[in-house]
Amino acid sequence: MTIAENVTRILAAQALIEPSDVKPDHTLDDLGIDSLGLVESIFAIEEAFDINVPFNANDPSDSAFDISSVAAIIAAVETLVKDQS
Numbered sequence: 351m352t353i354a355e356n357v358t359r360i361l362a363a364q365a366l367i368e369p370s371d372v373k374p375d376h377t378l379d380d381l382g383i384d385s386l387g388l389v390e391s392i393f394a395i396e397e398a399f400d401i402n403v404p405f406n407a408n409d410p411s412d413s414a415f416d417i418s419s420v421a422a423i424i425a426a427v428e429t430l431v432k433d434q435s
Contacts, residue, residue, distance in 0.1 A: 353399070353424060353427055353428050353431060354424045354428075355369070356398055356399070357395060357420070357424045357427050358372045358420065358424070360391055360394045360395055360398060361378075361381060361383065361391055361420060361423070362381075363394075364383050364387045364391045364394070365381040365383050365387070367381070374419065374424070375419055375420070375421065376420045377418065377419055377420075388417065392405050392415075395427060399430070399431050400434075401427070401430045401431060401434055402430075403426075405417075
């Protein structure tokens with residue numbers, strides 16, 4: 351499973367939808383993922399990829415981790431995984 355597929359699966363599970371319904375340009379709001387769901391998604395991503403996501407749950411807009419869209423989240427995870435190797 352690719353990073354994109356795995357991230358998509360995690361976000362879909364949080365949104366209670368099928369992974370095929372998650373599109374790269376979707377925002378978390380589009381998926382119906384609230385702040386608690388976002389934090390749970392971040393934890394799932396960290397666990398799935400054995401990475402530490404630089405995310406400020408108190409102020410998500412002040413985080414180094416881009417959550418503006420599914421594509422941005424995937425790109426950020428790919429960068430973190432690459433940097434870890």
